[in-house]
Amino acid sequence: MLIGALLGLMRELGLDVITLTEELDEREFFNSRLTRIETLRLLGSMAQTAADIPVEVRGRMPQVDWAAWLSLPKKLADPAQFPLQIWVAVKELTPMTVHHLNDYRRTQPKLFSIVP
Numbered sequence: 001m002l003i004g005a006l007l008g009l010m011r012e013l014g015l016d017v018i019t020l021t022e023e024l025d026e027r028e029f030f031n032s033r034l035t036r037i038e039t040l041r042l043l044g045s046m047a048q049t050a051a052d053i054p055v056e057v058r059g060r061m062p063q064v065d066w067a068a069w070l071s072l073p074k075k076l077a078d079p080a081q082f083p084l085q086i087w088v089a090v091k092e093l094t095p096m097t098v099h100h101l102n103d104y105r106r107t108q109p110k111l112f113s114i115v116p
Contacts, residue, residue, distance in 0.1 A: 003057055004114040010049045014098040017042045021090050040076055043089055047072040063100045068093050
């Protein structure tokens with residue numbers, strides 16, 4: 001049950017990131033203080049959620065770049081030092097993760113169940 005909630009949360013956070021940033025280019029994103037701050041917060045929540053998902057469950061979803069999610073908090077702690085990695089997380093890692101989670105929800109629905 002907890003796993004389904006974590007996976008659902010990760011998907012929803014990802015959709016929020018996509019919605020916030022879909023119309024922005026890189027310069028607009030980094031110049032937009034409010035959008036940037038909220039996006040970094042959401043990415044941090046996604047990274048924490050990914051870390052909370054047990055290794056064996058992550059292993060059942062190999063297309064998700066779990067290593068990238070687990071390394072993201074260090075980059076989020078000092079975004080000025082890692083602008084390229086932050087931008088890649090926004091525009092590539094997040095959409096691909098949501099896409100893969102949607103696929104896994106279809107192929108492994110029990111993982112996403114929140115019913116005990």
